[in-house]
Amino acid sequence: MAALDTNPQGMTVSDEVAIEIKNMNKWFGSFHVLRDIDLTVQRGERIVICGPSGSGKSTLIRCINALEEHQQGSIVVDGTPLSSDLKNIDKIRSEVGMCFQHFNLFPHLTILENCTLAPIWVRKTPKREAEETAMYFLEKVRIPEQADKYPGQLSGGQQQRVAIARSLCMRPRVMLFDEPTSALDPEMIKEVLDTMIQLAEEGMTMLCVTHEMGFARQVANRVIFMDAGQIVEQNEPEAFFNNPQNDRTKLFLSQILGH
Amino acid sequence: MSDTHAQSVAFVRRSEIPPAPPPARETGAVKWVRENLFSGAFNSIMTIVGLLIVFYLLSGLIPWILNGTWEGSDIRDCREILGNSGGGCFAVLAERWPQLLFGFQYPDYLRWRPTLAFVLLAVALPPALFAMYLPRWTLAATALYPFAAYWLIWGGTILAPVVAALGILAGYLVFKAIEKRGFVTALAAGAATAFIVWWIGGLIVGEFPRMLSIEPVPSRQMGGFMLNLILGVICVSLSIPLGIVLALGRQSRLPIVKGFCVVFIEFVRGVPLITLLFVANVVLAYFLPPDANFDLIIRVIIMITMFASAYIAEVIRGGLAALPKGQYEAADSLGLDYPQAMRLIILPQALKISIPGIVNVAVGLFKDTTLVSVISMFDLVGMIRGPILSSTDWVGVYWELWAFACLLFFVVCYGISQYSQWLERQLTTDHR
Numbered sequence: 203m204a205a206l207d208t209n210p211q212g213m214t215v216s217d218e219v220a221i222e223i224k225n226m227n228k229w230f231g232s233f234h235v236l237r238d239i240d241l242t243v244q245r246g247e248r249i250v251i252c253g254p255s256g257s258g259k260s261t262l263i264r265c266i267n268a269l270e271e272h273q274q275g276s277i278v279v280d281g282t283p284l285s286s287d288l289k290n291i292d293k294i295r296s297e298v299g300m301c302f303q304h305f306n307l308f309p310h311l312t313i314l315e316n317c318t319l320a321p322i323w324v325r326k327t328p329k330r331e332a333e334e335t336a337m338y339f340l341e342k343v344r345i346p347e348q349a350d351k352y353p354g355q356l357s358g359g360q361q362q363r364v365a366i367a368r369s370l371c372m373r374p375r376v377m378l379f380d381e382p383t384s385a386l387d388p389e390m391i392k393e394v395l396d397t398m399i400q401l402a403e404e405g406m407t408m409l410c411v412t413h414e415m416g417f418a419r420q421v422a423n424r425v426i427f428m429d430a431g432q433i434v435e436q437n438e439p440e441a442f443f444n445n446p447q448n449d450r451t452k453l454f455l456s457q458i459l460g461h
Numbered sequence: 462m463s464d465t466h467a468q469s470v471a472f473v474r475r476s477e478i479p480p481a482p483p484p485a486r487e488t489g490a491v492k493w494v495r496e497n498l499f500s501g502a503f504n505s506i507m508t509i510v511g512l513l514i515v516f517y518l519l520s521g522l523i524p525w526i527l528n529g530t531w532e533g534s535d536i537r538d539c540r541e542i543l544g545n546s547g548g549g550c551f552a553v554l555a556e557r558w559p560q561l562l563f564g565f566q567y568p569d570y571l572r573w574r575p576t577l578a579f580v581l582l583a584v585a586l587p588p589a590l591f592a593m594y595l596p597r598w599t600l601a602a603t604a605l606y607p608f609a610a611y612w613l614i615w616g617g618t619i620l621a622p623v624v625a626a627l628g629i630l631a632g633y634l635v636f637k638a639i640e641k642r643g644f645v646t647a648l649a650a651g652a653a654t655a656f657i658v659w660w661i662g663g664l665i666v667g668e669f670p671r672m673l674s675i676e677p678v679p680s681r682q683m684g685g686f687m688l689n690l691i692l693g694v695i696c697v698s699l700s701i702p703l704g705i706v707l708a709l710g711r712q713s714r715l716p717i718v719k720g721f722c723v724v725f726i727e728f729v730r731g732v733p734l735i736t737l738l739f740v741a742n743v744v745l746a747y748f749l750p751p752d753a754n755f756d757l758i759i760r761v762i763i764m765i766t767m768f769a770s771a772y773i774a775e776v777i778r779g780g781l782a783a784l785p786k787g788q789y790e791a792a793d794s795l796g797l798d799y800p801q802a803m804r805l806i807i808l809p810q811a812l813k814i815s816i817p818g819i820v821n822v823a824v825g826l827f828k829d830t831t832l833v834s835v836i837s838m839f840d841l842v843g844m845i846r847g848p849i850l851s852s853t854d855w856v857g858v859y860w861e862l863w864a865f866a867c868l869l870f871f872v873v874c875y876g877i878s879q880y881s882q883w884l885e886r887q888l889t890t891d892h893r
Contacts (some may be wrong), residue, residue, distance in 0.1 A: 308806055324795065
């Protein structure tokens, strides 16, 4: 195990590399959506990515588990290079959990089946064991009593917590969050954020696209600001919020923190 | 609500308003009639006109049924018995009943065999239709049924259906054994196993064509409503899996697979079924070696199945397109590969959405099996048009025969429709 350093919140970060993105470029047709992205994520790091809409932040994290294809540069996740090799892609996807803005639970399966499906079929876990794991994580997100219901019977906040539990059942080494609270009523945002904070405290490597700046201050050890497909600024949260350097960052922060 | 005075802005609720039942609706038959039938001058007129039409129809129909006769051996007997009572000559149904059901060439002393096959269908269908309420092992009855039914209806040596069943069983077992190594590998290995078993089995059947044999009945002697049911059941159950494959193929990223599926679907949908049937009847013979004995029923089944599967593929494509993109992404992000994502996530939802469309095609296909009458196969319609109406005994008994044909088809199609609606309710999980 590599050396550990301790950040202000008392959470540990190792110098082992979890994700390494080098010189990555992506186009949608002729639109240059990601430009020369360089990003290295250490194991245990919690990174918040923010920026105006259309700045490419969702596209960036969707490239990490190959939901979007990048055209130039390299992405290495946990030592596995992301190429067009389907075997590598499926391996990376099973190691990287993802939470979506609209939860994307499977509506025809119960909560428990949602959580056990991938472990059973991808990891070949026996059904009993997969169900025990699922109940463990459902308890962790505090909704074990909903296990036999269908997603349509749950509130948005509950659905998002199930989605988090579903990803955790694969025992991922990295979690990606794509605006996990943007589709939720204000009253439900907190329950989802609490779950994410708990996850961060346990040392999960996390990349979150979010506009929840309170969350960023509390758990992130790095905040990345993107604009027009580029990483414009990145820093520790305190420095990022209190002393932004780039004019674009200052404008963005003044707009979202203005009230 | 007196605490909500507008004198000041501040307001604090001290007591909760208890939920109250909705205001009671006035009820009673008179009120219903007034609201729904006579709510205005126009509505009242429409109601009276409607009632008159119903009365007119029933006043013709009821005497036709009630005064009808079931006795008599030809149309002249009927005319004598009926006189001017306006009743129907149902004697034709009583006399030609076996022909309407089995055709005029199926040996009459063997009719118990297809009858038994269709009685057994009542045992074989429920495990598949009500799978969620019956134990899994009952599906064995469904799986065995096609082979038993084939043997009962066509006869011949029992080895043929046994070999066919063994091939499928062996293929299935091989598929299950190596399924975890990958769906495509397992599918290919399973298919190869099945073909090997069939090939070896075919040699054995060739050696012992008389072993445990019951009297064979050639396809040319099938007829009546039995032929419609045979074609309908086989073609529907074959065209749904084929339609799924075509729909997925049309979405494929591989250009050759996609191109083949698009051309197949567009071509087959673009030609009338009747021309495909003529092709099956006449033209195919030119392409086959002269001594090839390629059964006419099999040729017709291939054509109808192709036709229906093209339509079903388009219905399922609609269901696939209706699924939110997030379902595909969620399946991908969990590491499921393509066959798993399709089988576990995408198809269960897409097929559920497609049920009304698939049933539409299935009902249409079942009724289209009557088109085989134009290539001189004597199905129910062929029997009525040909041997029965052109016989001197029953010439001119149109109403009774066609009404009977309508009734038979209606009962089956209405049953399918009711089942599909029930199934849709069972599969509802969104609780909205």
